[in-house]
Amino acid sequence: MPAGRRAVLAAGAAVLVAGALGGEEWHDRRHTAGGGTSGTADPATVRAVQAVLDRRAAAVLARDQAALAATVLPTAQALRDSGAAMLGNLAQVPVGAWTYRLQALDAYPLPPVIGAEGAARLATRVELSYRLSGFDSEPVTATQYLTFTRSGSGGGTGSGGGWLLSSDSDHVGGDVQLWDLGPVTVVQGRSSLVLGLRDQGTLQQLADEADRAVPAVSAVWGTGWGQRTVLLAPLGLDQFGRLLGADPSGYTAIAAVTTGELGAAEAGRTERITVNPQVWDTLNALGRRVVTTHETTHVATRAITEQWTPRWLSEGAANWTGYLGTGRTPQQIAPELLADLRAGRIxxxxxxxxxxxGSAADLPQAYEQAWFACRSIVARHGQKALVALYRAVAAAGGSGGAAAALDTALRRSTGVGTSAFTAQWVADLRYAAR
Known part of the structure; x- marks a missing residue:
């Protein structure tokens, strides 16, 4: 799902200007079926390049700078330097597994190289898989685009052997990891792991909030999820955008984004919550608590969130959980929505x-409407009905379309279909505006 959420900002006497709080950005990072390159690739070349990748992976796990440098063409000094920097940046990160897998040998057009016209090169797409010890029961995957050059003289791509990494910048694309951006500081809480480029105090604050959010979310959504979170804390908005692979200008008012894969098949994964420092630093204590609980709800519900789950339900449920127990009134949680209602905009x-x-003009109202819809379900049927609805939408399947899945799930969990529920929600909105 696309990310989108505005921050809850402090205004006056701790009255929250309630916009949205964070976001989901579900990427398909699953392993490629079949686990390798196409059958037309030369087997000797595939084995030779994969062997280099295996040596690189072993060097990263061993934090062996010399072994990592030995997989790089001697003339590619900048690449050797960046590899050494990466190992330094990873020093505190509890890496439990690290592997590379060759996906393609001709993944992008190669730029010309002056003075090396005769050198054989390969434009590869590579999948990085890694696990963080104690937090990832399944690997997180990322895509890299790496150019390999055949070292020495003679031999074409079909003779195998002799390949070394020569560039990681010949193709625009690939996934940026936090350790690509600078030295990572790690703070581990009771049920959270915070990886950041920020100061220790800020990272500890994030860990404390994440530790508080986990039991709060489990109290609503149950304990059938990993009950642990991994948070990434970049230094600035530009880094935030790079980690998401997106234009940072679209995230200037978004406090955090949760990324991961949808569906029960991916239930073993621990997804990442990436925090936007530009917005996080403007939040008051309550805003930070609500944001963190909201994002943790996305982590907890990700295995029961499908492509056909409506955004109003996923975001509204996260908002409902985030505000639960804060003592905030509808007027404080949904001021823009109530202002519209009182102006006759129903x-x-x-x-x-x-x-x-993130670019929607009425983004705060959308999130406030979503929260209010979940409030209507809880007010009429109880909180268990909201959880049951969420699960029922996922179970309904998407073959008949998202609208049909929602209607079926509403009937099963609340006894009314989408039209009747919408009418109830509008009636509740009108009542709140009185």
Missing amino acids: PARLPDDASFD
Whole structure:
């Protein structure tokens, strides 16, 4: 799902200007079926390049700078330096597993190299898989685009052997990791791991909030999830955007984003919560607590969130959980929405998925409407009905379309379909505006 959420900011006497709080950005990072390059690739070349990748992986795990440098072309000094820097940046990170897998040998057009016209080169797409000890029961994967050059003289790509890494910048793309950006400081809490480029105090604050959020979320959504979180804390908005692989200008008002894979098949993964420092630093204590609980809800519910789960439900449920127990009133949680209602601007339908994009003009209202929809379910049927609805949407399947899945799930969990529920929600909105 696309990310989108505005921050809850402090205003006056701790009154929250309630916008949205964070976001989901679900990437398909699953392993490629079959686990290798196409059958047309020369087997000797595939084995030779994979052997270099295996040596690189072993060097990273051993934190062996010399072994890592030995996989790089001697003339590619900048690449050797960046490899050494990466090992230094990873010094505190509890890496439990690290592997590379060759995916393609001709993944992008190669730029010309002056003075090396006769050198054979390969434009590869590589999958990095890694696990953080104590937190990842399944690997997290990332894509890299690496150029290999055949070292020495003679021999074409079909003769195998002799390949060394020569560039990681010939293709724009690939996934940026936090350790690509600078030295990573690690703070581990009771149920959280914070990896950051920020000061120790800020990272400890994040860990404390994450540790508090885990039991709060489990109290609503149960304990059938990993009950642990990994948070990434970059230094600035530009780094935040690079980690997400997105234009940072679209995230200037988003406090945090949760990334991961959807569905029960990926239930073993611990997803990442990436914190936007530009917004996080403007939040008051309550805002930070709500944001962290909101994002932790996305982690807890990710295995029961499918492509057909409506954004109003996933974001509204996260907002509901985030604000639960804070003592905030609807007027404090949804001021923009209530202002619209009192001005006669009554929504006729639940917000669609596009309403939650970061560039949407009425983003605060979309999130407030979503929160209010979940509030209506809880007020009429209880909190267990909200959890049951969320699960029922996932179980309904998407073959009949998202609208059909929602209607079926609503009938099963609340006894009314989408039209009747929407009418109830609008009636509750009108009552709140009185």
